[in-house]
Amino acid sequence: MTARVPGSKSITNRALLLAAAATGVTRLRAPLVSDDTLAFRTALTGLGVRITETGDAWEVTGTGRGPVAATNATDADGADAGADARVWCADAGTAARFLPPFAATGKGRFVFDGTDQLRARPLRPLADALTALGAEVSTGPGGALPLTVTADGLTGGDITLDSSFSSQYLTGLLLSAPLMSAPLTVRARSLVSRPYIDMTLALMRHFGALTEEHGDGAITVHPGGYTAADLTIEPDASTASYFFAAAAVTGRSVTVPGLGTGSSQGDLGFVEVLRRTGAEVEITASATTVTGRPDGRLTGGFDVDMGNISDTFMTLAAIAPLADGPVTVTGIGHARLKESDRIGAVARNLRALGIHTEEGPERITVHPGAPRPAEIACHRDHRIAMAFSVLGLRTGGITLDDPACVAKTFPGFHDELRRLFPGAATPQGI
Incomplete structure (x- = not known):
């Protein structure tokens, strides 16, 4: 069976910013269309x-530079009526972490904000880095959104960045570094999710950037901007993990075309974890195929560090x-x-299903068991909803309290799962 997996979110949003910063017109083919x-x-x-x-x-159509905020109006008393530019990030962590550095290379005052869910996610390391590079930055309570950047360009420099929470802080700085007036060298401390x-x-x-990677792990990006460059977005490897796992537990075969040996996505490494469970895996230049054992049996009794592919640990769990x-998954504290x-949400849902589960600060252990009917608490998290939908192919009585949250990355997920596995059970309420 061939799964229709939409474009990579990670590539789509990175390419959008790169195209926006470039000189000229970029054509992004097959981008992900999601929340x-x-x-x-x-x-x-x-x-x-x-x-x-x-x-x-x-x-x-790229601007070839950082953004410029419009001159702000004043209120009836002649006072400043507010920030020059307000940027709504909704639930998108990539927007909250990639766009402030882009704004800092421009000119004006920008306020970034988002939903309560996004406001709960930390931004302090990024705010501190931008301040060290010369931007004027303020954050909301706890170093989170709303985040205000008062910008007049960035000159570059040499900084150390706390990257133990997320690799997205480093990505945000790197993406905008060619728009700075001098080289930027970043030393990422305790970097997680290196493949990103x-x-x-x-x-x-x-897109034409000149970068250097040093032996001590530091990365230097030289100024010079970007040039427009067309790009075809490959299928999302994180999303593909659900269909590969579905093949493993149903004893069927699923192929995702366009996701092969040349993929830039680290999460394709999830198929190697499935190989440890006994699934057959074939990766070619043009596609990846996973085939489960005929009875859908999985081999357990192993530990696996999924720190570099943490978006897929829930699929395995x-x-x-x-x-x-x-099965014990380690290295995922940043999740x-x-x-x-x-980690906590997956553990609680597994326990609700009657599965013996243990957790630590950066690990989870799941023991074999027969899942009983239960409602899955999705926590507005698309990956929880999709991961437990795969378990639902083998276990009746699973329901999702928020099936629509999959729209964050794949609005058509439930339809595609039903198309590929029409004879299998699917979670109720979708």
């Missing part, structure tokens, strides 16, 4: 970037009760600071 990417696109248009749709592509940085650097080079031994406390 997060539309929020990112809308935020960019609010910053003065022209983006149009042509068939299945988005055409981005590799993706970022590869995309930056695609949700199907782990079907294995013949316990507690995503859309939800993902």
Whole structure:
């Protein structure tokens, strides 16, 4: 079976910013159309970037520079009526972390804000880095949104960045570094999710950036801007994980075309974890195929560090009760600071299903068991909803309290799951 997996969110939003910062018109083919990417696109248009749709592509007319906020109006008393530019990030963490550095390379005053869920996610390391580079930055309570940037360009420099919470702070700085007037060197302390940085650097080079990686882990980006460069967005490897896992637990075969050995997405490494459970995996230059054992049996009894592919640990944890031994996932402490406390949320949902589950600050252990009917608390987290939907293919009586939250990255997820597995059980209420 061939799964129709939409474009990568990570690539789409990075490419949108790169195209916006470039000189010329970029055509992004097959971008992901979801809540997060539309929020990112809308935020960019609010910053003065022209983006149009042509068939299945988005055409981005780059500004070749950082954004310039419009002169602000005054109120009836002649006082400043508010910030020059307000940027709504909705639920999109990439918008809140990639766009402030972009704004800081421009001129004016910008206020970034988002939903309560996004306000709960930390931004302090990014705010501190921008301050060190010369921007005037203020944050909301706890170093989170709303975040205000008063900008007059950035000159670059040499900084150390706390990257233990998220790699997105580093990505945000790197993406906008070519717009600075001098080289930027960043030393990322306790970096998590390194494959996303590799993706970022590869995309930056695609748009003409000059980057250097040093032996001590530091990264230097030289000034010079970007040049428009068309790009076809490959399927989302994180989203593909659900369909690959579904193949493993149903004993069927699923192929995702366009996701192969040349992929820049680290989350394709999830199929190697599935290989440890006994699934057959084939990766070619043009596609990846996972085939489960005929009886859907999974091999357990192993530990796996998923720190570099933490967006997929929930996929494994949700199907782990079907294995013949316990499965322990380590290295995922930073997942507690995503859309939800993902370790805690997954553990509580598994316990609601009657599965013996243990958790620590940066790990989770799931023991074999027969899941009982229960409602899954999604916490408005698309990945929780999708992961437990896969378990629902083998377990009747699973319901989701918020099935629509999958729209964050794949609005058509439930329809595609039903299309591929019409004879299997699916979570109720979708």
